[in-house]
Amino acid sequence: MILAGTGSIIEFEPELDRAFHARLSYVRAEKDPLSLAEIGDAVSRKFGGEPIVAYFLSAKPDLSWQVALPSGIAYVNQYTGEILGERSRGETFLGFVRDVHMRLGGGELGGGVLKWSTVAMLFSLASGLYLWWPKKQIGIRWMSRRRGLWADLHNSVGVVSFLPLILLAATGVMLGFERQLAPVIYRATSSRPVTVTRSPVAVPQAGALAITPDQAVAIARNLVPDATPYRVQMPKYGGVYQVALSDSHGGVADDRNDVALDPYGNVVSVMKSNALTRGDRVLMVNEAIHTGSMWGVPTRVVALLATIAAIMQVLSGLAMWMYRRKIVAGSVVSLEATS
């Protein structure tokens, strides 16, 4: 119930977060955004000269950009430089829901309980299919008694949602036990986790000119053509510029491009999505199936319906069990009365 209930909410987490913070999230799309340097200046001025930690560029023209500061996250209209507001760091309702989904609200015990719950869900689905198989009942017989109605509902919803539910459960088990299963995946695919070679960062030279964040983005775009930057981390924070880019042909790994540059524009490392190994991709596909992000909105809708179906299965299963208990108790009473 908890996994399905929280899962159905976080399926549309970005959309819900934007709905909760509509004033900060939406802007009127215009032709060209300001430069990062201009946006950084506007934000820094507004927040008493705080240094810029990172820029987060939106994927859609009508969504605002975000600028991370030590004190929080500023939301900016990228076309006008208007500061729409600031969010301080801390747990939100959606963050709490995600935490419950992954760790029952926190702690090793909660994480362990949920991990093993996904295993139990796999067994439950397999046993449900085994019980359904002899009669293969689909459809609801409205004229039957209440217990029959619940059983029909349980059978029909169960069989219709079986495939997405077993996918959610199996991918959930993989995610829950990823640390233990990842070595098996890499062995099975004869691959290793991708590694990125970093060149040493140049020692600051007297008189050397540091590049701007816009120049860092331009260099990164040249190195990863046809990709769109979505995150720029400033060199004060980590020693290098880190530009993350998303491309349209990387599949589930399309956002795994990362270029690191020293403050003078020298390339420190380049990580491209096409360099990911087979094992990396298997793990990413698994996560994409579980979160429903595999093929965008349609798969997220399917995942949402599956989580709702899981809740219905729990409720109808519980109702069947209660009616069964009532019938058994009733039989005992009538047996005692006749003896």
Add this chain to the structure above:
Amino acid sequence: MRKKIAILLLFVSTAVAADLSGKWSGTFRAAGADHDVPQLFILKQDGSKLSGSGGPDASEQYPIENPRVDDDKVAFEITTGEWKFRYHLKVSGPHLTGDLELTSADSRRTAKVALNKVN
């Protein structure tokens, strides 16, 4: 006599107060996580003033913010973009141990930190 005691106390407190300057290496593990995250801090202490940087390794260092040193207690913060790390540590000889609070735009987690002085 009082003067002697005051001088003695000052001497003792100076001898006990650890010098945080140097490299500190260790790990943290967030509550509910199944793996340790490496940590490396390069600190410089000048009296009660603390400066320096920290991160997962020598090639990824973030400046420490809002440092506070109070006897054997040390507190500072680090911002890495998505996450803010707030350290509340206690120094005991070559060991720095304590709590870490990690906050992002939408979530909050806690962790235990253990660092050892490297040099």
